[in-house]
Amino acid sequence: MDTVRIGIIGLGNMGTSHASYLFQNKIEGAIIGAFLEERSGRVAELQRHFDGIPLFTDEDAFFRSGLFDAVLIATPHYSHPRLAQKAFAEGYHVLCEKPAGVFTSEVREMNEAAAESGLVFSLMYNQRTKPIYQTLRKLIHDGELGSIRRMNWIITNWYRSQSYYDSSNWRATWAGEGGGVLINQCPHQLDLWGWLLQMEPKRLRGFCSFGKYRDIEVEDEVTAYLEYETGATGVFITTTAEAPGTNRLEVTGTKGKVVIENEELTFWQLETEEPAFNQSYKGGFGSPNSQLIPIEVKEDATDHEGITQNFVNAIRSGEPLLAPGKEGIYGLTLSNAMQLSTWIDDWVSFPLDESLYEKELSKRIQQSQGKNHATETTLDVSGSH
Amino acid sequence: MDTVRIGIIGLGNMGTSHASYLFQNKIEGAIIGAFLEERSGRVAELQRHFDGIPLFTDEDAFFRSGLFDAVLIATPHYSHPRLAQKAFAEGYHVLCEKPAGVFTSEVREMNEAAAESGLVFSLMYNQRTKPIYQTLRKLIHDGELGSIRRMNWIITNWYRSQSYYDSSNWRATWAGEGGGVLINQCPHQLDLWGWLLQMEPKRLRGFCSFGKYRDIEVEDEVTAYLEYETGATGVFITTTAEAPGTNRLEVTGTKGKVVIENEELTFWQLETEEPAFNQSYKGGFGSPNSQLIPIEVKEDATDHEGITQNFVNAIRSGEPLLAPGKEGIYGLTLSNAMQLSTWIDDWVSFPLDESLYEKELSKRIQQSQGKNHATETTLDVSGSH
Numbered sequence: 001m002d003t004v005r006i007g008i009i010g011l012g013n014m015g016t017s018h019a020s021y022l023f024q025n026k027i028e029g030a031i032i033g034a035f036l037e038e039r040s041g042r043v044a045e046l047q048r049h050f051d052g053i054p055l056f057t058d059e060d061a062f063f064r065s066g067l068f069d070a071v072l073i074a075t076p077h078y079s080h081p082r083l084a085q086k087a088f089a090e091g092y093h094v095l096c097e098k099p100a101g102v103f104t105s106e107v108r109e110m111n112e113a114a115a116e117s118g119l120v121f122s123l124m125y126n127q128r129t130k131p132i133y134q135t136l137r138k139l140i141h142d143g144e145l146g147s148i149r150r151m152n153w154i155i156t157n158w159y160r161s162q163s164y165y166d167s168s169n170w171r172a173t174w175a176g177e178g179g180g181v182l183i184n185q186c187p188h189q190l191d192l193w194g195w196l197l198q199m200e201p202k203r204l205r206g207f208c209s210f211g212k213y214r215d216i217e218v219e220d221e222v223t224a225y226l227e228y229e230t231g232a233t234g235v236f237i238t239t240t241a242e243a244p245g246t247n248r249l250e251v252t253g254t255k256g257k258v259v260i261e262n263e264e265l266t267f268w269q270l271e272t273e274e275p276a277f278n279q280s281y282k283g284g285f286g287s288p289n290s291q292l293i294p295i296e297v298k299e300d301a302t303d304h305e306g307i308t309q310n311f312v313n314a315i316r317s318g319e320p321l322l323a324p325g326k327e328g329i330y331g332l333t334l335s336n337a338m339q340l341s342t343w344i345d346d347w348v349s350f351p352l353d354e355s356l357y358e359k360e361l362s363k364r365i366q367q368s369q370g371k372n373h374a375t376e377t378t379l380d381v382s383g384s385h
Numbered sequence: 386m387d388t389v390r391i392g393i394i395g396l397g398n399m400g401t402s403h404a405s406y407l408f409q410n411k412i413e414g415a416i417i418g419a420f421l422e423e424r425s426g427r428v429a430e431l432q433r434h435f436d437g438i439p440l441f442t443d444e445d446a447f448f449r450s451g452l453f454d455a456v457l458i459a460t461p462h463y464s465h466p467r468l469a470q471k472a473f474a475e476g477y478h479v480l481c482e483k484p485a486g487v488f489t490s491e492v493r494e495m496n497e498a499a500a501e502s503g504l505v506f507s508l509m510y511n512q513r514t515k516p517i518y519q520t521l522r523k524l525i526h527d528g529e530l531g532s533i534r535r536m537n538w539i540i541t542n543w544y545r546s547q548s549y550y551d552s553s554n555w556r557a558t559w560a561g562e563g564g565g566v567l568i569n570q571c572p573h574q575l576d577l578w579g580w581l582l583q584m585e586p587k588r589l590r591g592f593c594s595f596g597k598y599r600d601i602e603v604e605d606e607v608t609a610y611l612e613y614e615t616g617a618t619g620v621f622i623t624t625t626a627e628a629p630g631t632n633r634l635e636v637t638g639t640k641g642k643v644v645i646e647n648e649e650l651t652f653w654q655l656e657t658e659e660p661a662f663n664q665s666y667k668g669g670f671g672s673p674n675s676q677l678i679p680i681e682v683k684e685d686a687t688d689h690e691g692i693t694q695n696f697v698n699a700i701r702s703g704e705p706l707l708a709p710g711k712e713g714i715y716g717l718t719l720s721n722a723m724q725l726s727t728w729i730d731d732w733v734s735f736p737l738d739e740s741l742y743e744k745e746l747s748k749r750i751q752q753s754q755g756k757n758h759a760t761e762t763t764l765d766v767s768g769s770h
Contacts, residue, residue, distance in 0.1 A: 152539060152622065154635065159672035161663045205590065207610055207618075214663070223610050223620055225592055233592070235608055235620055237537065241663070242637050244653050244675040246644075250539065252627050259631075268629050278546045278599075278626070287544035290629040 005033030007068030015074030030312040033068030081110040088117040095311045097124045098187040100328025102178035105354045111326045121325030122311040127188040129306040131298035146255030151234040157245025158185035172216035174364040180218030182335040190331035201226040203349040206338030213241035224338045267293045390418030392453030400459030415697040418453030466495040473502040480696045482509045483572040485713025487563035490739045496711045506710030507696040512573040514691040516683035531640030536619040542630025543570035557601035559749040565603030567720040575716035586611040588734040591723030598626035609723045652678045
């Protein structure tokens with residue numbers, strides 16, 4: 001395929017952002033084919049900004065248009081699996097905004113549809129393009145940390161004010177979004193969590209607070225404790241209500257430790273692997289010597305544009321995907337499990353009991369009050385991810 | 386009192402360390418009056434090192450000797466409350482090594498005996514002498530952080546090899562010590578935790594691993610999640626099996642954040658308090674501005690010698706205690722609660738159910754296998770605290 005024509009579905013905050021760099025021809029081999037935006041109030045503004053792009057407000061008309069080869073889905077979360085499946089059925093490649101969906105059974109169906117279609121399916125996990133996480137992943141996978149023992153992530157720099165939550169009726173409601181900081185801000189970290197460790201937990205205990213610091217139904221603060229079959233443990237801490245936030249990831253293993261904070265990666269490696277030191281050392285209070293190992297980390301992440309370019313390249317020339325769509329289920333499973341553990345006030349074991357999660361979520365959707373104080377606003381996403 | 390004569394009870398690792406600086410006249414207004422060391426095998430070595438100090442191997446003879454005005458207790462944990470109460474009954478001031486005891490009901494009795502006696506009672510919480518923690522405490526108490534929302538402590542630099550555990554039969558057994566990293570290494574951090582926050586949790590969920598990385602009965606790895614009546618939360622993470630360890634404390638409040646790591650304190654303060662910003666801000670993705678506030682922290686901690694000097698000054702001139710003995714129960718309650726939560730695999734609410742804790746501990750003491758591979762060794766404590 002010479003040029004990939006992309007149909008963008010949903011021109012809210014993120015969809016408009018993707019449209020902007022595509023419209024500016026920043027993605028090699030790709031152009032915008034058409035827009036689908038069902039909120040007619042957005043039409044005039046979109047036509048002003050994106051002169052000449054065909055705009056549909058009707059989903060069927062959009063899919064019948066023949067104006068694109070692939071879709072980029074940037075609608076509210078619940079609709080992702082349905083729209084992706086529709087696109088696969090019609091023969092379109094799919095790049096979908098995170099999260100993959102709101103609960104895992106529908107994401108599983110989406111993954112099956114993608115596999116059957118043989119089409120390209122990617123997710124907008126733009127943080128996978130960050131060289132610092134790619135470097136850490138390589139250290140882990142090359143065994144430079146030895147066997148992993150502990151991973152702690154304090155990720156509290158997702159500040160969101162009440163005005164953010166009030167910008168759309170669907171935001172931060174059970175019926176509209178199915179969650180808060182876990183489903184909207186943290187899919188990136190939850191994706192990286194699994195992508196780095198390449199393991200599913202044995203069980204976890206989640207502690208979510210719902211509407212604690214914001215007038216919302218869903219979680220705005222979370223702490224979770226995870227245990228793995230290997231004995232490794234993890235702690236994940238997030239909130240949208242703290243400033244200045246922290247983004248600090250620590251991973252320890254039998255051979256050393258990595259800390260990522262303030263966009264810097266620090267790597268200590270032990271001279272002797274810990275279990276071997278422990279076995280041979282007889283001096284009581286001593287500990288294994290370690291060395292700071294300098295690691296060169298490339299500077300720039302290619303970010304959203306990098307994921308879109310990779311998706312386009314995959315279609316054009318079969319380039320391997322950095323964020324294959326089928327992997328979206330892993331982070332979502334962690335997110336679902338952290339909420340479910342809070343709701344049942346107990347451990348959640350893996351594999352996740354999907355039907356229990358859906359039952360508990362349904363209860364909350366039914367009781368959802370929605371919002372009547374929201375005003376539909378498209379926000380400047382320069383501070384978002 | 387002109388010169389305080391101190392009787393040191395227990396000349397193991399820590400007792401010998403205290404004896405050394407007292408013997409070198411590093412504490413103004415104090416001398417060593419006598420030693421009580423029941424292990425006769427230690428006698429020759431002690432007499433060689435501490436020439437001229439009367440040494441008793443019999444407790445009653447020691448207490449009858451009239452050779453001291455105060456005692457410094459540095460025996461295994463279980464005996465602390467009994468020995469302190471005996472000392473108070475005989476009219477002696479008491480400086481006791483941490484922890485105050487192994488379970489809280491006996492510590493409560495010890496505290497009552499201390500209060501009735503009117504004698505000076507202090508605990509060896511030498512980390513309270515660290516200017517960096519004193520500075521943080523003042524920031525919190527002066528309201529510079531606003532209302533506290535979260536405290537996270539990763540304190541994994543307590544590396545202890547198997548050879549440390551094998552240095553005494555009582556170490557790291559339920560019968561001999563009543564716990565592991567929580568009761569032996571972390572009493573300092575658990576004391577500082579309460580001393581900094583000046584609040585008792587509403588409830589906590591503890592996740593201890595027992596003998597995971599060492600051949601011991603007790604906990605060598607712990608994660609705990611705490612909730613407070615005010616809405617504040619906390620996470621405490623520790624282990625004796627990691628190198629190089631981490632010691633990172635983060636405290637956030639409505640007005641800012643403090644991080645202590647690598648012996649440095651960093652303080653960010655918000656221009657507008659977070660709830661006020663959230664209420665007035667209408668821009669969606671923005672967050673409150675913050676500034677790094679330079680804080681001068683004095684360099685040197687006076688450490689063990691500082692606590693001993695303060696104890697002696699309190700006896701001689703009524704100087705206020707930095708680590709009053711009665712406060713030892715707070716950190717111990719956290720420690721007990723983290724173990725109990727693991728044992729019952731459930732939340733532990735405060736006030737702690739002391740009898741349930743003792744029942745669960747007793748079960749483990751009864752099943753305790755002790756150790757038959759230990760060799761009695763006095764270790765160089767230069768790496769200890």
